[in-house]
Amino acid sequence: AQKITQTQPGMFVQEKEAVTLDCTYDTSDQSYGLFWYKQPSSGEMIFLIYQGSYDEQNATEGRYSLNFQKARKSANLVISASQLGDSAMYFCAMRPLNSGNTPLVFGKGTRLSVIA
Amino acid sequence: EPEVTQTPSHQVTQMGQEVILRCVPISNHLYFYWYRQILGQKVEFLVSFYNNEISEKSEIFDDQFSVERPDGSNFTLKIRSTKLEDSAMYFCASRVGQVPGELFFGEGSRLTVL
Numbered sequence: 529a530q531k532i533t534q535t536q537p538g539m540f541v542q543e544k545e546a547v548t549l550d551c552t553y554d555t556s557d558q559s560y561g562l563f564w565y566k567q568p569s570s571g572e573m574i575f576l577i578y579q580g581s582y583d584e585q586n587a588t589e590g591r592y593s594l595n596f597q598k599a600r601k602s603a604n605l606v607i608s609a610s611q612l613g614d615s616a617m618y619f620c621a622m623r624p625l626n627s628g629n630t631p632l633v634f635g636k637g638t639r640l641s642v643i644a
Numbered sequence: 645e646p647e648v649t650q651t652p653s654h655q656v657t658q659m660g661q662e663v664i665l666r667c668v669p670i671s672n673h674l675y676f677y678w679y680r681q682i683l684g685q686k687v688e689f690l691v692s693f694y695n696n697e698i699s700e701k702s703e704i705f706d707d708q709f710s711v712e713r714p715d716g717s718n719f720t721l722k723i724r725s726t727k728l729e730d731s732a733m734y735f736c737a738s739r740v741g742q743v744p745g746e747l748f749f750g751e752g753s754r755l756t757v758l
């Protein structure tokens with residue numbers, strides 16, 4: 529079974545600053561994927577970034593990067609140059625990659641508020 | 645850009661009534677999912693569907709829930725006899741088969757049971 533832990537229920541960041549959202553995970557699978565999703569107040573779930581357990585480099589997508597530390601089982605999301613539109617809930621999720629249709633398991637989320 | 649579409653966006657129903665939530669996944673996707681999110685809480689897995697059958701379901705997905713892919717494009721979630729605690733946002737998601745296999749979510753259907 530997989531478990532995702534997001535210990536920060538809420539975070540504040542000044543506009544244009546960087547922010548790190550924490551995510552730790554627990555799994556017995558050798559091959560797995562880690563995902564971050566953004567949920568703005570409108571409710572939809574928007575895929576942000578993916579990191580595979582065998583990827584040697586940290587994933588980056590524009591202003592999003594994933595600080596992957598496999599030994600610590602952490603997959604923190606870093607948002608650089610925060611914008612007001614980044615204010616949203618952020619969910620970390622994971623699934624094993626060699627198990628067919630095993631679903632994504634989500635953490636409880638972190639609410640990010642960007643302050644002007 | 646192709647997207648997952650869900651209808652209705654919001655449904656209000658009386659306790660005990662049947663509800664059907666509809667989803668049109670992205671056309672070349674092979675795996676389909678329903679998740680729910682009670683207001684302010686985490687996103688919870690309900691059921692996954694592949695090759696016209698359920699591949700996995702959670703303990704939430706009891707006998708009052710069912711899923712169908714009636715015509716090869718639509719993917720429906722039926723709740724037979726709604727309860728107050730079924731009030732939530734229901735998300736449909738789909739993905740292609742290959743790694744990484746990120747889920748693409750619809751905008752959700754908000755169900756309110758009175």
